[in-house]
C-alpha cells in the first residue's frame with residue numbers, strides 16, 4: 001500500500017522532499033499540498049504529478065486523501081499543524097524546529113502522550129548521514145574508548161540579509177545540538193556562547209562567526225563553530241575525541257580532477273547536495289515504518305529538547321556567560 005502524503009509548505013525543502021517522495025522513495029505518493037503562496041503550491045503540485053491543492057494546511061490534514069503529513073512550512077506555524085495531526089490521529093513528520101518555543105513543544109508532547117502512541121517525528125536528518133553514523137559506530141564499538149569532547153564545525157558560503165544572530169542557534173546550530181545529544185546519548189544541560197572576531201564579510205547586524213560550548217549531564221563538552229559567511233563553501237565537520245582515540249566525520253567528495261600535476265577534490269557548496277542522501281534515508285525510514293504501522297525517527301521529545309537548548313542558547317549570545325538548560329520530566333512514551 002502506498003502511503004499518501006500531504007505536504008504543508010511548498011517552499012525550498014517542501015518541494016525537495018516532495019520530489020524525493022514521488023521518485024526515489026519507495027511506498028509513498030504525494031496526494032495533497034498547501035501553502036499560503038497558492039501559486040507556489042500549484043507549481044509544486046504540477047511538478048509532483050498533480051497533487052490536489054488545498055486552501056489551508058488544516059483542511060489538508062482533515063482530508064481522506066491524506067494518510068500522513070509532512071510539515072515544511074515556516075517554523076512559527078509548526079505547532080498548530082502538528083497538534084492538528086495528533087488530533088486527527090495522523091502521522092506527521094515535522095521539519096526542524098518542532099516548534100520555536102518551549103511552551104509549544106510541551107503542548108505537542110502533552111497531546112501526543114494523551115493520544116497514547118507516537119505519531120510525530122522531527123526532521124533531524126544528520127542522524128541518517130553515513131559520516132555521522134560512522135562516528136557513532138566508532139563510539140559504540142568501543143574503538144575510541146570513552147567519549148570526552150565533540151568538536152563541530154558548520155560553515156555556510158553566505159546567508160541572506162534576513163538572517164539574524166539568533167538564527168545561528170535556532171536555524172543552524174540546532175543541527176549540532178541534535179547531533180550532540182544523539183552521539184553522546186545525554187541531554188545538554190548548559191550553554192555558553194563566545195563571540196570570536198567578526199568576519200569583514202558579515203552584515204553589520206550579524207555576529208559571525210559564533211562559537212558555542214555545550215555541556216552534557218555528565219560533563220562532556222560539545223563545541224560548535226558556526227560561520228554563516230565562510231565564502232568558500234558549505235562545510236560540516238565533526239570529531240569525537242575519546243579516551244583511546246578519535247573518530248572524524250568524512251565529508252563526501254562530489255567530484256575529483258587531476259590537472260597540471262595537481263589533484264583537486266570538489267566538495268559540496270550547498271546543504272541540499274551535501275545532505276541529499278541523508279534526507280532520502282530519513283524519508284524512506286519514515287515511510288517504511290508507516291507501512292509497518294510504526295513511527296520511526298527522532299521523536300517529539302528530541303524536538304522539544306533541541307528547542308530547550310537553542311532557546312537558552314539565544315539568551316547566552318547576549319548574556320556572555322554559561323547558562324543552564326532545564327527540561328520537563330521525560331514522559332514514558334519517549335523512553
Ligand code: NAP
Pocket residue numbers: 008009010011012013014034035036037040057072073074075077095096097123124125171
Ligand atoms: P521556505 O522556502 O520559506 O518555505 C516555507 C513555505 O511555507 C513558504 O512558501 C511559506 O510562505 C509557507 N508558509 C508560511 N506559512 C504557512 C502556512 N500557515 N501554511 C502553509 N504554508 C505556509 O522555507 P524552507 O527553507 O523550505 O524551510 C521550511 C522549514 O524547513 C523551516 O522550518 C526550516 O527550518 C526547515 N528546514 C530544514 C532543513 C534541514 O536541513 N532539516 C533545511 C531547510 C529548511 P511565505 O513565504 O509566504 O511565508
